[in-house]
Amino acid sequence: MNSRHSAPTSTSADDTRRGAPSRLVMVGGGPRAIGVLERLGANAGVPGTAERLAGTPLHVDIVDPHMPGAGRIWRAEESPLLLMNSRAADVSIFTDETVEAEGPVVAGPSLAEWADGIRRGTIAAPTAGTTRLAEIHALGPTDFASRRVQALYLEWFFGQVLAALPTTVSVTVHRTTATAVRAGDGPAAWNVELEDRAPLPADLLLLAAGHTDSRPNAARHELAAFARRHGGTYLGPSQASDAQVELLGTGQDVIVRGMGLAFIDLMALLTEGRGGRFVPAAEAESAGEDAAADLRGRLDYLPSGEEPRLWVGSRRGVPYHSKVRDEGAPTGLGELVHVTPANLRALEDENGLLDFRTDVLPLIAAEIAHQVPGAPLPPEGEESLAWLDEPLSDLGATTLPEAAQQATRDAVVGHIEADLRDRIGDEVTAARTLFQLLLQLHGVLVDQLPATRLRGGAASGYPRWWHSLFSFVDSGPPPHRLQQLLALERAGIIRFLGPGLRVTADEASGRFRARGATGIEIAAGALVDAFLPEPSLQESTNPLLRDLVTGGDAALGRESAASPGALDTDARHRVIGPDGTARERLWAVGPWTSELPIAAFARPNTNAPCHRRNDALARELLETALRGHAPQPETEEPEGGEADRGTPVLAPVAIRAPHTPRLGVLGPGKIGSALTRTALRRGLEVAVTGRSAPPALAAKLPGARHVGLPDLAATSDVIALTLPLHVALTLEAGALQGAVVVDATNPWGEADATAVDAARAELGDHAGELSTSELLAARLPGAHVVKTLNHIGYHDVEEHGRDHGDPSRRAIALAADDDRAAELVTTLLHRLGYEPVRLGALAAGRDLEPGEALFSGWSTSAELDLRRAEHIRAA
Numbered sequence: 001m002n003s004r005h006s007a008p009t010s011t012s013a014d015d016t017r018r019g020a021p022s023r024l025v026m027v028g029g030g031p032r033a034i035g036v037l038e039r040l041g042a043n044a045g046v047p048g049t050a051e052r053l054a055g056t057p058l059h060v061d062i063v064d065p066h067m068p069g070a071g072r073i074w075r076a077e078e079s080p081l082l083l084m085n086s087r088a089a090d091v092s093i094f095t096d097e098t099v100e101a102e103g104p105v106v107a108g109p110s111l112a113e114w115a116d117g118i119r120r121g122t123i124a125a126p127t128a129g130t131t132r133l134a135e136i137h138a139l140g141p142t143d144f145a146s147r148r149v150q151a152l153y154l155e156w157f158f159g160q161v162l163a164a165l166p167t168t169v170s171v172t173v174h175r176t177t178a179t180a181v182r183a184g185d186g187p188a189a190w191n192v193e194l195e196d197r198a199p200l201p202a203d204l205l206l207l208a209a210g211h212t213d214s215r216p217n218a219a220r221h222e223l224a225a226f227a228r229r230h231g232g233t234y235l236g237p238s239q240a241s242d243a244q245v246e247l248l249g250t251g252q253d254v255i256v257r258g259m260g261l262a263f264i265d266l267m268a269l270l271t272e273g274r275g276g277r278f279v280p281a282a283e284a285e286s287a288g289e290d291a292a293a294d295l296r297g298r299l300d301y302l303p304s305g306e307e308p309r310l311w312v313g314s315r316r317g318v319p320y321h322s323k324v325r326d327e328g329a330p331t332g333l334g335e336l337v338h339v340t341p342a343n344l345r346a347l348e349d350e351n352g353l354l355d356f357r358t359d360v361l362p363l364i365a366a367e368i369a370h371q372v373p374g375a376p377l378p379p380e381g382e383e384s385l386a387w388l389d390e391p392l393s394d395l396g397a398t399t400l401p402e403a404a405q406q407a408t409r410d411a412v413v414g415h416i417e418a419d420l421r422d423r424i425g426d427e428v429t430a431a432r433t434l435f436q437l438l439l440q441l442h443g444v445l446v447d448q449l450p451a452t453r454l455r456g457g458a459a460s461g462y463p464r465w466w467h468s469l470f471s472f473v474d475s476g477p478p479p480h481r482l483q484q485l486l487a488l489e490r491a492g493i494i495r496f497l498g499p500g501l502r503v504t505a506d507e508a509s510g511r512f513r514a515r516g517a518t519g520i521e522i523a524a525g526a527l528v529d530a531f532l533p534e535p536s537l538q539e540s541t542n543p544l545l546r547d548l549v550t551g552g553d554a555a556l557g558r559e560s561a562a563s564p565g566a567l568d569t570d571a572r573h574r575v576i577g578p579d580g581t582a583r584e585r586l587w588a589v590g591p592w593t594s595e596l597p598i599a600a601f602a603r604p605n606t607n608a609p610c611h612r613r614n615d616a617l618a619r620e621l622l623e624t625a626l627r628g629h630a631p632q633p634e635t636e637e638p639e640g641g642e643a644d645r646g647t648p649v650l651a652p653v654a655i656r657a658p659h660t661p662r663l664g665v666l667g668p669g670k671i672g673s674a675l676t677r678t679a680l681r682r683g684l685e686v687a688v689t690g691r692s693a694p695p696a697l698a699a700k701l702p703g704a705r706h707v708g709l710p711d712l713a714a715t716s717d718v719i720a721l722t723l724p725l726h727v728a729l730t731l732e733a734g735a736l737q738g739a740v741v742v743d744a745t746n747p748w749g750e751a752d753a754t755a756v757d758a759a760r761a762e763l764g765d766h767a768g769e770l771s772t773s774e775l776l777a778a779r780l781p782g783a784h785v786v787k788t789l790n791h792i793g794y795h796d797v798e799e800h801g802r803d804h805g806d807p808s809r810r811a812i813a814l815a816a817d818d819d820r821a822a823e824l825v826t827t828l829l830h831r832l833g834y835e836p837v838r839l840g841a842l843a844a845g846r847d848l849e850p851g852e853a854l855f856s857g858w859s860t861s862a863e864l865d866l867r868r869a870e871h872i873r874a875a
Contacts, residue, residue: 022626082265086603102615110604230510232527234527267485276303278302303493315390317408321423323477409495450570557577557583719736720741788812839868
């Protein structure tokens with residue numbers, strides 16, 4: 001099953017004029033991919049292109065097992081402690097009038113404006129969850145939103161993109177994993193192999209996966225094996241949401257290697273996430289408006305007693321610089337005079353190539369010295385920007401061993417305090433000017449330095465070293481996170497190991513040992529690598545990316561010489577084959593390619609590189625599709641509608657049970673919409689039947705497939721009835737023949753009461769002994785009815801799901817006559833994050849109805865068991 005979206009269907013006259021569509025497959029459905037899709041839709045409506053597409057429409061297949069729009073990295077179910085590192089007013093995924101692109105501008109709200117629109121009721125919220133809505137309503141322009149709020153913004157954006165597509169562009173979402181790409185053996189240029197279904201043919205292919213993990217290298221395998229041998233703990237590089245922080249015990253000494261954004265996230269999870277609290281320091285509360293910025297924000301930490309003790313260090317020995325106050329405020333920054341296209345051209349060799357370290361870096365250093373007051377020019381023979389990249393590089397050489405701990409602490413704390421003063425005060429400082437200058441330089445390098453213009457390979461330091469420096473200076477945490485770090489140091493929760501950190505595994509003691517450049521040394525049973533996995537195509541956990549360079553004779557790409565581990569692409573994002581030539585009709589974008597990494601969204605009104613690149617790529621995709629393709633013959637859909645090619649239509653419940661449930665929702669009202677969103681975020685495929693037009697449904701529930709009732713019955717493993725009971729009781733008797741039907745209805749109001757009375761009269765149930773679910777089952781004689789999900793509020797559905805094993809996991813009761821149907825619904829509830837508890841036969845569903853014993857008053861399975869026992873005793 002897929003999720004198909006397009007604008008309203010065309011007239012039959014249009015259909016007769018149209019040929020078979022070109023097929024574009026996009027592997028990846030995160031913000032970068034959806035940004036390209038938005039540009040596709042915008043450019044598809046331009047006069048000239050629109051007329052050409054009328055004869056050759058475009059169909060886009062998006063392949064991603066994760067929530068489309070947000071993708072794998074941005075998750076609506078993340079901890080609210082994980083924050084963005086940009087203020088809400090500085091985040092937008094929409095183009096604006098400053099974007100220098102050929103395509104039309106389609107303006108839209110920044111994250112802050114979106115939140116304000118939801119507050120005022122002019123924008124429909126993409127969630128009904130109480131706490132998430134509260135976060136959105138409280139979000140101001142200068143606040144740092146949680147990552148989960150950003151995920152909701154991206155989901156909403158995807159819905160807007162789908163709803164705005166012209167009729168000549170349609171989209172199908174495939175919630176699965178692409179495993180390999182092979183050259184087409186027929187009309188299609190490519191075949192994309194999928195994990196659990198037939199391959200997808202593609203006339204054009206865009207690989208747009210986001211950040212991916214890597215399999216542990218030999219060194220990390222050994223660290224993990226060492227920890228297992230000695231009963232210790234090793235947490236390798238990962239996203240903060242994936243780190244098993246529960247393995248770090250109360251009061252345990254933990255070595256943390258890395259002080260970037262991943263460390264800041266880990267710090268939050270291990271402190272506030274364990275019940276600790278930050279409060280304004282007493283001296284900060286009495287400081288007044290004229291106090292220094294770092295004192296005004298000074299915090300104290302009130303520990304919960306559940307925290308480990310963190311010994312933290314890195315190559316630099318300091319955290320990323322704080323985000324500046326008011327990023328766009330004028331600092332007097334002028335036009336670039338050293339890093340210019342003309343100067344770069346003048347340094348090219350006879351082949352038109354540049355060496356980043358010897359040609360470009362001196363220009364960058366000269367630009368910084370020219371634009372930033374007090375910025376030094378490096379002495380002859382020294383690295384151009386060593387002073388900026390390693391601010392504590394001399395600490396080890398100037399510190400006496402007996403003073404190492406205090407000197408290291410003072411140096412790191414002093415660096416952080418000075419950084420806060422320079423970056424969040426009211427005055428214009430050199431640090432704020434440097435921040436804006438590096439943003440401008442980064443944008444120029446994105447345009448001027450594709451990997452194909454560089455020589456020198458990895459030793460040149462581009463793009464990896466440059467991106468690391470840029471992130472260190474310009475992509476740091478919110479200021480209050482650094483105030484929290486200082487508070488944790490004062491509270492003894494964090495100790496600094498300083499720069500030049502080295503970690504070894506000591507077999508004699510069975511402990512990890514960490515040593516900083518000043519000589520501070522600590523032995524501990526736990527080690528955390530607090531950084532993201534290094535990009536590596538050969539060791540990627542993404543099978544398709546791995547296959548691109550390890551597929552033997554079928555390998556389609558090669559690793560970049562300039563950026564080992566990354567896929568080689570040219571300035572137009574075309575994949576470079578093993579023979580050095582660009583692959584036709586095959587493009588790739590993302591952090592695992594050789595392009596200089598760019599964000600998928602940006603501060604408004606900055607001519608952001610992501611918008612310019614997305615627009616150029618989208619226009620090339622459209623032009624390639626229109627210039628000529630070998631159209632795929634129209635294939636007959638399986639009976640029942642738009643099921644996946646090669647995937648049989650599911651029928652009897654006994655056949656469906658082994659599959660991951662495919663959910664159908666009949667009635668996308670409040671509970672139906674909340675259930676749809678929850679299922680989509682949990683990786684399920686969802687089809688919806690309702691009265692809304694397809695564009696409206698796409699905007700409301702992006703990723704769900706809008707189908708008619710026959711298709712819903714034919715292609716869903718489980719169908720949730722989330723419509724009024726009186727409507728459910730009027731369904732045709734054979735409408736859901738053979739389907740597993742979740743009865744989530746409740747008898748509310750006069751219309752339901754009248755319908756229930758009529759159903760009882762028809763069945764002769766004059767004593768009112770049958771539950772409403774039994775009445776519904778009698779109305780739908782061929783369906784397997786399961787009573788459940790009627791006793792949870794729509795505002796709780798998106799909020800109360802928890803992973804298996806969580807003691808606070810909410811229980812959901814169910815009642816059913818059919819064991820296989822109950823088993824399938826049990827699997828569904830587990831997948832949604834709930835603990836299923838079967839009460840018995842369908843008649844037991846009577847206890848779940850409003851006003852009955854089990855309708856409310858409990859949450860966990862233990863509480864439900866207690867409530868049932870009380871009910872039995874009372875009976």
